[in-house]
Amino acid sequence: MINAGIIGSTGYAGEQLVWILHNHSKVNVKFYSSYSYANTNFSEIYGNYYGVIEDICVDMEEAINKFNEIDVLFIALPQGKSFEITKKALNLGVKVIDLGADFRLNSKNIYENWYGIEHQCDELLEKAVYGLTELNREKIKQSNLLANPGCYPTATILALAPILKNNLVDINSIIIDAKSGVSGSGRNANISSLFTECNESIKPYGVAAHRHTPEIEQELGKISGKNIKVSFTPHLIPMNRGILSTCYASLKLDLTTEYIRELYKDFYKNDYFIKVINGIPETRWVRGSNLCHIGVKVDKRTNRIIVMSVIDNLIKGASGQAVQNMNTMFGLEEKTGLEFIAMAP
Amino acid sequence: MINAGIIGSTGYAGEQLVWILHNHSKVNVKFYSSYSYANTNFSEIYGNYYGVIEDICVDMEEAINKFNEIDVLFIALPQGKSFEITKKALNLGVKVIDLGADFRLNSKNIYENWYGIEHQCDELLEKAVYGLTELNREKIKQSNLLANPGCYPTATILALAPILKNNLVDINSIIIDAKSGVSGSGRNANISSLFTECNESIKPYGVAAHRHTPEIEQELGKISGKNIKVSFTPHLIPMNRGILSTCYASLKLDLTTEYIRELYKDFYKNDYFIKVINGIPETRWVRGSNLCHIGVKVDKRTNRIIVMSVIDNLIKGASGQAVQNMNTMFGLEEKTGLEFIAMAP
Amino acid sequence: MINAGIIGSTGYAGEQLVWILHNHSKVNVKFYSSYSYANTNFSEIYGNYYGVIEDICVDMEEAINKFNEIDVLFIALPQGKSFEITKKALNLGVKVIDLGADFRLNSKNIYENWYGIEHQCDELLEKAVYGLTELNREKIKQSNLLANPGCYPTATILALAPILKNNLVDINSIIIDAKSGVSGSGRNANISSLFTECNESIKPYGVAAHRHTPEIEQELGKISGKNIKVSFTPHLIPMNRGILSTCYASLKLDLTTEYIRELYKDFYKNDYFIKVINGIPETRWVRGSNLCHIGVKVDKRTNRIIVMSVIDNLIKGASGQAVQNMNTMFGLEEKTGLEFIAMAP
Amino acid sequence: MINAGIIGSTGYAGEQLVWILHNHSKVNVKFYSSYSYANTNFSEIYGNYYGVIEDICVDMEEAINKFNEIDVLFIALPQGKSFEITKKALNLGVKVIDLGADFRLNSKNIYENWYGIEHQCDELLEKAVYGLTELNREKIKQSNLLANPGCYPTATILALAPILKNNLVDINSIIIDAKSGVSGSGRNANISSLFTECNESIKPYGVAAHRHTPEIEQELGKISGKNIKVSFTPHLIPMNRGILSTCYASLKLDLTTEYIRELYKDFYKNDYFIKVINGIPETRWVRGSNLCHIGVKVDKRTNRIIVMSVIDNLIKGASGQAVQNMNTMFGLEEKTGLEFIAMAP
The missing domain is CATH 3.40.50.720 (NAD(P)-binding Rossmann-like Domain)
Known part of the structure; x- marks a missing residue:
């Protein structure tokens, strides 16, 4: 034990x-x-x-x-x-x-x-080892000090890693429009987190200034081997849990949705918690689980790739991934204690 | 298996x-x-x-x-x-x-x-055996045809059983004001269940006419040995899951909250899924679990007892209890596969 | 002006x-x-x-x-x-x-x-004059110090006044089960009012101890000419606005829903803001208005009357009624500046 | 009349x-x-x-x-x-x-x-005249057949018109990430619009295929005098009302947030319903009104402009704008009957 x-x-x-x-x-x-x-x-x-x-x-x-x-x-x-x-x-x-x-x-x-x-x-x-398990497994096994990723970076880096690793997009074209439930603000007595201030509304925040930006850029930089700058805009959504990261980038070549989806499926083929789906992801299908669902779509008219990833911000975006990392650090099977299915409705 | x-x-x-x-x-x-x-x-x-x-x-x-x-x-x-x-x-x-x-x-x-x-x-x-497990365990063990209770009856009968079994209240005084999340209406394409029709509103429905009334009366009648008639009013709440049953009855004697709480704790002392709490129950603390939380309070000014019970309508109020009953029917430990904690927030 | x-x-x-x-x-x-x-x-x-x-x-x-x-x-x-x-x-x-x-x-x-x-x-x-306009209009006209009613008392007293005035119910049988949106808790930085603590949950609070109880009793006492004690239980609902008061009382006589509804319609026939409806009230139909909708239903099986009233807690339950009172105190038409229709959806 | x-x-x-x-x-x-x-x-x-x-x-x-x-x-x-x-x-x-x-x-x-x-x-x-009132006022005055704009195009075109009119951005760089409340789906009995299917979730839909895309492109094309192609991704948000359009484009020059904000304020200086704000817009501040709030922010690190606009999809995005157009067509003051303030909370 x-x-x-x-x-x-x-x-x-x-x-x-x-x-x-x-x-x-x-x-x-x-x-x-x-x-x-x-x-x-x-x-x-x-x-x-x-x-x-x-x-x-x-x-x-x-x-x-x-x-x-x-x-x-x-x-x-x-x-x-x-x-x-x-x-x-x-x-x-x-x-x-x-x-x-x-x-x-x-x-x-x-x-x-x-x-x-x-x-x-x-x-x-x-x-310190950056603990996005899927991308850093070997280093994590050796690690004594693990920096568990932020919630937005988890969803976003998982969404963008395959196309950056494969050098498919213009690295200056990356835009990340992310959306989070209110639990991302923590359990603090702030007026801006009151039910009556969040319900029936949506707002961007930390526009062009959010602290998860350098974290995303650092890790995408490592994957691509290049210096990356992104535009990252988080939004607050009237729900308890969930993050959706909608990512845009310009393709260098004329590729199809199917081609890219297969590339994603291959990239994550050994990763239990990453599901590359054929349709469009929704946060409810991962709420309460350690899963990340990723969907891709090529916009033929503009030759952009749109990658959409969803996680439960408190689980894969925080505690679930922490346990996944612990399992890895201690030589346990990665999914031990984490095999629960999302709770719907 | x-x-x-x-x-x-x-x-x-x-x-x-x-x-x-x-x-x-x-x-x-x-x-x-x-x-x-x-x-x-x-x-x-x-x-x-x-x-x-x-x-x-x-x-x-x-x-x-x-x-x-x-x-x-x-x-x-x-x-x-x-x-x-x-x-x-x-x-x-x-x-x-x-x-x-x-x-x-x-x-x-x-x-x-x-x-x-x-x-x-x-x-x-x-x-057919009525499958409110806590009250009918022995019959359930022998049963081949199990009628799994309705969601409102589950919360309500569990709330009222101890005081009726102990003959503490005027049986003509029972009022049940119950509240349910929208999943209780099922996954049917009705306009009245649309997000935009349910959100930011509350309404009673089935007033003095809901089909769970005779079910509640039948089972309370068995417990008390008397013919019981209740007023039962369900309400629709803008949330996915959860039932709260707020039950009122006139005490025959001058009893304290503490006395009645102890009586409830004793009544359910062997029931893993029933937690008699010291405070006031909230549906969020049982959402996603098979638990039922019960709180009691004596209104000294009117000598009424107010019993409040909460369940997850889809679990203890439906599928969780069905599995609890299956476990019982097949000789497994009652809580097998049901030991998950409510998911909060 | x-x-x-x-x-x-x-x-x-x-x-x-x-x-x-x-x-x-x-x-x-x-x-x-x-x-x-x-x-x-x-x-x-x-x-x-x-x-x-x-x-x-x-x-x-x-x-x-x-x-x-x-x-x-x-x-x-x-x-x-x-x-x-x-x-x-x-x-x-x-x-x-x-x-x-x-x-x-x-x-x-x-x-x-x-x-x-x-x-x-x-x-x-x-x-000081108690400013439930419909019941106190003449005194309000003369008043220099107006005590604007609480939100729960407004909904509840309007619901119960006609049957108490007409001496139709056992005054010891009154139970009020009320439900409010979160704005009733005010704009204060409390953890218990956070989005993540209120959303997807319902709870009773102030059970048998809420401060609106003596206010309700005082005014119902004046209407009935008797000393009244009620059981009053408020609940917190995951919505911004709205109060529903579900009131129960035992009828002294065998009366029909239709009879009582007509009596209510007659009682409020000169009151613009009180609408006695034929169906069941919902808070959404008064949200953003100064209206109070009231529905009644006799439960023939128990000979109880169930009266359900809805208001917008911030308008008829607070500021709208305050303006209605101001209009009355200054000799303006009562509905001046208050004729907006509820905003749905 | x-x-x-x-x-x-x-x-x-x-x-x-x-x-x-x-x-x-x-x-x-x-x-x-x-x-x-x-x-x-x-x-x-x-x-x-x-x-x-x-x-x-x-x-x-x-x-x-x-x-x-x-x-x-x-x-x-x-x-x-x-x-x-x-x-x-x-x-x-x-x-x-x-x-x-x-x-x-x-x-x-x-x-x-x-x-x-x-x-x-x-x-x-x-x-037919395209009825985005602020941009088409003179034609609307003469019109007998008015095409009232879609909800997403209203928010989006108002957000982008000033920078396109002033030729400040690379027209191939425009990305529109929009978010709407569920009332945008209409009052239809679809399972996908049920409370239990929308609550506690967010999803993109119509990705790279939504019908409002050509409408946005047509009108932005007229403003800029160029052929415009955009990437447009709508998302469904668990709230009744409101649209937020978060728009991204690459600046041709090195401009400040302040410079662009002043340009927007000047562009809309005669438009009562358009408020260029200093901060970040939130849908709640326009809910129930015919207003459009617009906020701008330059991301210096990527030299992108981020324009965020919010409207009430049912009012400025539909019926309010229709009445604004009617006023214009009939020679009334444009804001007649439309001067209500958003309802908060």
């Missing part, structure tokens, strides 16, 4: 981690840590655990004291909060999976420019 | 059955039958099964031809459609679990009055 | 008041006051006023300095915040319409028991 | 027309025609008109018989259904405003290719 600890267990990503690990046959959770709800019964915050998980959330100090009991530490904290704790865990030989943003960008400068926070352990940046 | 067949697999209750049985360690599904979607790949209707269940839905005739391959038949059809098929299955020694209404009422007359349909095999009514 | 001031203009009730008064042909708004958004342009908070209302919100001090410019002051503040300001306005001869709870209850004791706040100007309680 | 008739009054666009015209001071509606609901009281279909509009819907034959009583005919029918009726009305000297698609495209060929319907009165195509 793998002994795990969770820091930040009462945010939405943290709670989903609890949900997944509870049914994972190879994991024991040793502690649930929470800043806002230390000393509170977990099931008082999330009533779905009533009679199922009745552990008391511990504070950070108590969590740190238990590092010697665990093999892996999941951290689900806001940016800038993971530095010290990561160092402590690594020093004790605990593998770290950080669901936050602190180790995703390889460059200290880029991190500091986009996040406006000083990076306090850039010596670890070289060591 | 239990070999199962599903008639009506593409309605919402049918699809949930597929969802649950797919992860059930002791069941093989031998066929998925559908009236509207015969000869269609199941995953074309429900995209969440893409690459997971790619079976072709069979029509009724083909389904019947496969009755000799199965141990249990699940029927999820509208009222009046189960008669012939039930007889055929029983004659072949197949156990039948009917998720519809055709075998729930013990009286042919009451059935015909409320449903406006002639009952074509009332000789089976005596044989 | 009537010169008006608004205190608390940036809450939801305040904003709706701005919305209505902007199109009211007889009113000039002299200032918009806000605690949280003083010195902010109103259209920065509510973007729907961009290019329409570009006034800067004033703070309380500045608002008070302008009392000599106004004829009427609308106050939309939380409980306990209206005392001083009301006295100041009345002393200057300004009529006051308080949308909050501070002057609704006639008894200082009851107020203090339910709200847990000391009442600091109970000498005004006798002077 | 203008006497008007409405064909197709019970669809969502038709109903919104009724809603607007009811409060229009210069219009009498002489008949409400409906195919599905002939001989039904209008308020039985839309309960918000109870006690307000109690007219009986007439069938087509009766409607045609009343053409001699009217000055203007509004037609809100599906494509291919307006040909005969338009000819009849025009022959009687009645001005026609067609909210459908039959007269929007100037080319019979393009119409037939995209709609798959034979155009039965292409002799009228030359006569």
